[in-house]
Amino acid sequence: MEFNAIYVIVAREFKKFIRERSRLISTIARPLLWLFIVGAGMSRLVSPNTGVPYIQFIFPGILGMTILFSSIFSSISIIWDKEFGFMKEILVAPVSRFSIVIGKALSGTVISTIQAIIILALFPFIGFKLGIFQIIEVILICTALSFSISAFGIVLATFYESYESFSVIMNFIIMPMFFLSGAMYPVKLLPDILKLISKLNPLTYGIDAMKHVIFKFETGPMSPDFSYIIDVAVIIGTSIIFVIVAGKLFERKK
């Protein structure tokens, strides 16, 4: 393992993240808008006797959204690096492609987890009572999920050479991933075809795992869709697969 290389790749992203206030603000603002505007609005439509108040129900989904956006944004900064040439500086260095991928995935993980923690800190305002162990467990899930989604973002980034493709990624990958992740409505209530797509989405399992921790004793329609073991296995499994695939794709030469 090339720890120096991995460390410095993460340090660079982190430094740039800290410097770019606007990015931090917008990634924090988006989930807040969803939580307090969409969440509050939808609460009026959703019958209160489904078990969990709607604004509480979407909380794990909003954490998932924070992670989804910031992990993918962080990873597709690789496309920037390619376009402005900095990627070449990394690629000619005596560092294995695998370490580069790990470094980039950890960058996304650190940045996303920090943002998820900021959003998580809002839990008292929407009427939750969470114990310290629950909080730690949620943070651990957020970290693992961030890693998996960041690695997925790197796989995506290897297919694009320029930033012009950004809106394609946004509209055809990020938004569908968000809507079909069980964030806004339980997967079990979806039509079969959408249910199937949701099951292929790694984000679904991350959000489901958080639902297990946050709504521990819930059994109604708002309850988790899969077993906790499956959730955790999928998050870890996809992390490994995406890192390996990204490493292989990085290895390709023209």
Added chain:
Amino acid sequence: MAIIKVEHLVKKFDNLSAVNNISFEVEEGTIFGFLGPNGAGKTTTINILCTLLSPTSGWTFIAGHDCMKEPAEVRKSIGIVFQDTTLDKDLTAYENLIFHAYLYNVPKNERQERVCDVLKFVDLFDRKDDLVKKFSGGMKRRLEVARGLIHRPRVLFLDEPTLGLDPQSRANLWEFIKELPGKHHVTIFMTTHYMEEAEVCDRIAIIDNGKIIAMGSPAELKMTVGGDIVYIRTTDNVKTKEEIKRLFGFDVSEKGEELYLTCVMGDTCIPEMIRTIGEGVLSVRLQRPTLNDVFLKLTGKAIREEEASEGDNVKEYVRAHRRRH
């Protein structure tokens, strides 16, 4: 010892042969220049040597390591300044260099010292905490050269290091590059399409359309043009013309008030001629062939700087334009 060895290298992009069966060697501690017009295949060759691109066929070795089979070893031995800048503009000069030091596994206790040393070497130490986006083109170029030296590579590739610089900065950068082999024990492989810049090289390969069409020291290459041109003006041109023809066997022609002739080693020829002709000489001038004459002779066309720099401007424009999206 040959530190770079290239044998029958071919690179095809679809049907286009960007590099078409070239072979050459570069001796350790020398400056080797790749000279050729836009699209000649210079950058493609560098990309293959620095393990970013795989060749269609052929072999390349750096410091005894096969660029295809042992890329990690090759990468440890080389430093590169790419044609287009590869700095992170949102980081400071110092941060860019420290990043490099970590990436190349420079020992912990030497990182800071080495970074500061190279910064001083390129005269940017005072600006080390400025963001790179505030740097001028010349400063960025120097910073990139500095970065390429941090890990003490055995070979430093410079792909058009003076691209986009004004004549003053170009001259300064070359002064600085000339000192590298002596001061840093590094072999330089550089490309350029500025003929006069290639003069600093110990050896030059002239490349056109993916093929090496001539190779040698600048002096050797210029010899192929047929030698220097000597211009003489005397009180009696007709008599002198006869005399030179008779005594030296040169073909002398006349142009305006001057006589001129082509001869190898014009500089040693002149004193002898003056001694022989004696009193009547009013002025003598020597014109040395330039590498441009060499290129002209070999290809029938000139590498014109105006054209070249216009091309670069277009490239810069396109890049700048795309960035905005």
